[in-house]
Amino acid sequence: MFMNFRRIRKCQFMRLLTTCLVLCMVTVYWEELDHQVVSHVRAYTYRYLVNRYNFLNSSYSLSSSRHNRKEGYHDADAGLGNYPYLINHPGKCGGAGGDGRSRDDVLLLLFVKSSPENFERRQDIRVTWGNESFAWSELGASVRLLFALGVHPDAGGRSRVQSALLQEDQDYGDLIQQNFLDTFHNLTSKLVLQFHWGHEYCRQARFLMSADDDIFVHMPNLVKYLRQLLSSQSVAKDLWVGHVHRGSPPVRRKESKYHVPHNLYPWPSYPDYTAGAGYVVSGNVADKIYQATLLLNSSMYIDDVFMGICAEAMGVSPQEHVYFSGEGKTLYHPCIYVRMITSHGHATDVRSLWQAATDPSVSGNSVGFINNIYCTAVRVAMLCRPYYQNTYSCMAAFT
Template identity: 75%
Template sequence: MFMNFRRIRKCQCVQLLTTGLVLCVMMVCWDEVDHHIVRHVRSYMYRYLINNYDFVNSSLVINPSHGHNKDGSDSVDGGFVNYPYLINHPGKCGGRDGKNWDDVLLLLFVKSSPENFERRQAIRDTWGNESFVSSELGVSVRLVFAIGIHADAEQRSRVQKALLQENQVYRDLIQQNFVDTFHNLTNKLILQFHWKHAYCPQAHFLMSADDDMFVHMPNLVKYLQHLLSSETGAKDLWVGHVYRGAPPNRCKHSKYHVPYDLYPWTSYPDYTAGAGYVVSGDVAAKIYRATQLLNSSIYIDDVFMGICAKAMGVSPQEHAYFSGGAKTQYHPCIYNHMITSHGHATDVRSLWQAVTDSASYRNSRGFMGNLYCKAVRVMLLCIPYFQNTYSCIAAFT
């Protein structure tokens, strides 16, 4: 039996070329591989197996001696900044005389950019419509939009004039004097909790949402009323789409990049997707206190929320039908159960029409309807591509 040395050399050559090609691809794509696999595994293990450090230590606590400038104004040196209001509605929840607060079930705070008038109007006309919620659902909801000033200095005056006109009509804009950019989202988070503390402390719940969110208000109200009627009541609640053991993004080209000197640890505290979550009144009060104590230089608002909650001993709770950052395709078998859905900049009105149309629920009624919808939800939700919308658990709830 003879061995073909020429064939062996050919196979070895192919193996070497293949190995070299794989190594080249890994070198080129290492940042992506490291970010999506290695860092997540390392972060998750560190957060839940070792867990040997505090996520909130002295480096994140504001030094009281640096809290104010000599003239008495709030310092901007890495700590809490109390920006002045440019537009405000102190009487939105009643209590103008310090008494007689309205019984508000839910304070809806929508984070919006100054130029997004169409998105705000669509929300006013649909899921944020206070009159609809009052007449059809029998509860009191207050809707306000959190905004800063336009980022473009040349357009700022024109946009501000339009905002003042919009506010005269709808009286639901809350604006502070900071530039409205991605890196100032934490300022909007602080605005929400400070405004609630000052002007709507009696609200049972606070919801924070982006202006491209769709909220199934009947489902949300039903869920919140159930919580209030439970034996424990609505306490210690922070509910949404939870991210656990997530690592900081160290890729410099990403808008989510967080350098080591800003956040040196391997893992973030657990937090909910900032696109839409709900907290109970007592948790809102705790977060308010935390924002006064912690350094707000972390510009990713949902991460800062997680840091504040960690400091106050609050943990997020997963709800199967609070969506993550991605958008799932529309199907009544999913949207009839959902509470929030992200990525709806243009189709809010059509979704609302489907929600308020009782005929859209017919396919999900009865044994066969339930069986059909369960199969649809499994096909649409239990595949990796949609894991950032609703979890697979939602298919079985």
């Protein structure tokens, strides 16, 4: 009995010590735990159990209070989307008809969000996946490429950069620039620029794509996909497709680039949205987003989240496509290229990837029963590893 009592006392002591250690760890790392666990649990509960965004559906207003914005931000009351154009090409989509609408049939209006100093990235895109001549001559598709920009945020170098932009636009005629600072906290202004320009000058475009200047787009695969959608009119409407984030919570950590304070967005979950790196909407959805930008408070400076808020307000839901990578970077293999649509993180290898991904031999990898089995096996080996963060989900291996 005496030995058993000592053994019980020792066990209780170890439990108490363990509990104290756990509490100490929770105390030290509570903010990180809250961000990684508590916030996500609350967000998913709101998204999937409550699943109400009445603050949008009832009033189209995000918040009655104004967020105290940092220097360089533009207040929503200034009229987001009403910034004057510094560079514009109203006739990019063709000649105007009597009703002010362009006559040319445009399959895809392709907007690339770019920073003023990223000339090399824009040039790489012009000669690869954004090449309008290639799209027309090789794919028979009418694609209009435009780069959306603000002004350089550094006042000291702004004049030099602006002169270079004017020369670049004179050479290529594909820059659209408005007079707002080109900063992270003005990305929403850049989003609104795209949808306002499309509504004003290219309303007849069947689809609009918004993309970052460090992504890769497999244009032949994208055009093939869009044409398949057009073959079914019901599918080609109300389309918003990309890499979908569902039930994501706002980041409350002040040191984060994506920090959103409670007074800007007090709810525990964002509406569903697609990663801003690259997504496609149909023409009627582009018009709905344009209408939403006229009605909604535009203080939300994370552009893909603001896109989700606009879409939720207008009754549009995003659709997942397994070969839109979101923030991920593709794995390099012909069996991936044959299906890929977008890949993120290509600031320096766009030309080499374009050459490899569009090589005529790639299409042969999907022809025939044996080749299909081989490529499926390769994709399973590359995309279905549990310890590796892939560009595409495991489901893509079988699609």
